[in-house]
Amino acid sequence: EPEVTQTPSHQVTQMGQEVILRCVPISNHLYFYWYRQILGQKVEFLVSFYNNEISEKSEIFDDQFSVERPDGSNFTLKIRSTKLEDSAMYFCASKARKGSYEQYFGPGTRLTVT
Amino acid sequence: DQQVKQNSPSLSVQEGRISILNCDYTNSMFDYFLWYKKYPAEGPTFLISISSIKDKNEDGRFTVFLNKSAKHLSLHIVPSQPGDSAVYFCAASGNNFNKFYFGSGTKLNVKP
Numbered sequence: 001e002p003e004v005t006q007t008p009s010h011q012v013t014q015m016g017q018e019v020i021l022r023c024v025p026i027s028n029h030l031y032f033y034w035y036r037q038i039l040g041q042k043v044e045f046l047v048s049f050y051n052n053e054i055s056e057k058s059e060i061f062d063d064q065f066s067v068e069r070p071d072g073s074n075f076t077l078k079i080r081s082t083k084l085e086d087s088a089m090y091f092c093a094s095k096a097r098k099g100s101y102e103q104y105f106g107p108g109t110r111l112t113v114t
Numbered sequence: 115d116q117q118v119k120q121n122s123p124s125l126s127v128q129e130g131r132i133s134i135l136n137c138d139y140t141n142s143m144f145d146y147f148l149w150y151k152k153y154p155a156e157g158p159t160f161l162i163s164i165s166s167i168k169d170k171n172e173d174g175r176f177t178v179f180l181n182k183s184a185k186h187l188s189l190h191i192v193p194s195q196p197g198d199s200a201v202y203f204c205a206a207s208g209n210n211f212n213k214f215y216f217g218s219g220t221k222l223n224v225k226p
Contacts, residue, residue: 004157031211033214035216041218042118042203042216042217042218042219043158043203043205043216043219044216045213045214045215045216048212048213055212056212056213058213091157091158093157095211098211099211100211101146101148101163101207101211102148102160102163103160103214104160105150105157105158105159106157107155107156107157108155108156108157
């Protein structure tokens with residue numbers, strides 16, 4: 001069964017450093033998302049992406065964040081200068097088509113900023 | 115931004131009994147509501163959904179009820195099984211599906 005994969009599973013970085021979180025969505029999916037979950041809190045929407053551009057983003061997704069689909073298979077989330085409060089579990093998700101609401105989530109990347 | 119709320123952080127149920135997980139929302143523009151199940155160290159997995167034109171959707175042991183006037187939905191699991199023990203998230207979206215709002219989750223423990 002196709003699945004969304006994410007690498008690395010755990011990333012530790014120092015405050016102020018750049019990190020890139022990687023996701024490989026399901027191959028025929030067209031819509032891509034990033035979410036985060038701070039420990040013990042709700043899953044928060046960050047950004048949605050379609051046709052090589054951002055469809056919608058939340059207020060969390062400020063200038064420090066960017067997304068890219070560099071090669072038609074990977075979908076990346078970059079945080080330019082990490083802060084302590086960026087420590088969270090980051091989930092990538094994809095869905096097949098416009099009218100579909102079912103998103104398939106990856107296992108997540110745990111980001112720890114020290 | 116508490117548009118979707120799950121007020122019960124945890125629920126414990128005996129195997130074979132009914133589990134009822136609740137979710138409230140504030141935005142009347144939401145058109146679709148979804149339930150996700152999440153095991154530790156895994157991403158959320160889609161479980162069941164309901165659109166705003168319905169008040170009930172059933173899939174096997176899982177039934178979701180929607181009360182639009184009360185802006186409330188619930189997930190019923192019957193009979194509950196130990197393998198159902200997980201965190202359950204309620205989520206909502208408008209009809210463009212560009213953005214999904216999640217609740218904070220309810221941790222269900224089904225005791226054998």
